[in-house]
Amino acid sequence: MKRIDSAESMQRFAREARAAGRRIGLVPTMGALHEGHVTLVRRAAEESDAVVVSIFVNPLQFGPGEDFERYPRDLDGDARRLASLPVAALFCPEHTDLYPRGFETAVVQDDLSTRLCGAFRPGHFRGVLTVVTKLFGIVQPNVAFFGQKDAQQVLMIHRMARDLDLGVVVRAVETVREPDGLAMSSRNRYLSPDDRRRALALSRALRAVEAAFDGGEHRGDVLRSTLRGEVEGEPGVRLQYAEVASLQDLRDVEQVAAGSRALAAIAAHVGTTRLIDNVVLGGRGRPNAGLF
């Protein structure tokens, strides 16, 4: 595994790989790698000849008061973890390399970025779309892999790649969970033992809504109440949103039409840690986790 720390060297690596006919698979991350990331790498290796993992804690996607400063960073530990995986290059650029003085361009989706997490994190998706466009330009991937856990993110990136003709296939990979159901996240390490137990309310709520959906309950309001009920019953957990939303525009659905799918998504603070999770109702077993 080659460690590359400048955009220029990364571009050279990518150019040479493409010229040699190799298919590049990109796994963009913010580091603090866990089993979810490992699964993304393995999926990338199945579909490409050169897997590139990027590690960059992107300041643009953190709002004021969010956890940019304390976001876990462990580049050496991450590099050791990746060394035993089929990774051709680890790309870990400096902030000033990606955002030099005079940087002024952004990629936006005005409507989608106001939905779900976007309503609570203004500017977040603008930062995500902008950095991912840059990573696509620098790494020149044929295909890029994102976790379903960040469903809104991967839906928006998928849309962006199509809208802007970026020439990158976007894949969503199913969420990896701890044995007790908690979705893997770099932020789980913020949780105290008590919080860790309380955090199970999210995956429990999603399982409940999935069971209701599979049992024939397709009314949006009823599904949303089921979601909310599980989380609001848990002390120490503050619900931010619980939605059953359209996969097209991320707005609340009134009714999930027969044979179609919807996104059940939830965000909550457990102690001081903000967690998100989701399932695609009717999406189990489909490619791209049923998201698109």
Added chain:
Amino acid sequence: MKRIDSAESMQRFAREARAAGRRIGLVPTMGALHEGHVTLVRRAAEESDAVVVSIFVNPLQFGPGEDFERYPRDLDGDARRLASLPVAALFCPEHTDLYPRGFETAVVQDDLSTRLCGAFRPGHFRGVLTVVTKLFGIVQPNVAFFGQKDAQQVLMIHRMARDLDLGVVVRAVETVREPDGLAMSSRNRYLSPDDRRRALALSRALRAVEAAFDGGEHRGDVLRSTLRGEVEGEPGVRLQYAEVASLQDLRDVEQVAAGSRALAAIAAHVGTTRLIDNVVLGGRGRPNAGLF
């Protein structure tokens, strides 16, 4: 010259050209081609093996009340004109191909897009940056050519290509003028004979400010008055702006520092036709018309 009318075929053409080691030069246009475009094509041919000219009247960059509907369209005439030039492909996509239902992504530059023309054409540069990003994605050029006449446009695209790591070299090519000084523009054909004569006030003003600058006058206010004076003296010409602006941020300069450059730019309505023109003070004889 191959005529290509779908994004998919264009991408295939580009992929094959790149795979064969050909360097692609893109000249994006809205058609109604004139000698200015011909110069762009010739410059592109000097620097690339496969020149692609795109013709697309981009609805996103026209505001309400602007001339999208009546913008001159003459695809067959344009194709005949290009046939005698060193052009490998003419790309003329349909609107629905570039902007399918559900299209929602945009590329923006919040600050630069409020300057000069941007102050009078809200949304214009958002439309320009978005379509150019798409054209770069579809045509995969190594290098792209834009006229200096649209100085703000090419400055912003140059910045965007760098900011988003699009991997495209952006070139600005000097404005081509009629023998009497009028900058070539597809919109010149809107001018009545009287308007055509009055329109000379713009290039006359720019020559006057250039002479003053070369004579040692570097104060922003004085240079701006010189610009304004020439245009405001012309009946039937309504000045929209006359600026002497920094090439970095397009804001008014107080003083052009010794050895440095500035953009003298002007926009005016002549009859019902909006015209723009500019010169780079201190930029003559430099590559990229002194713009960057």
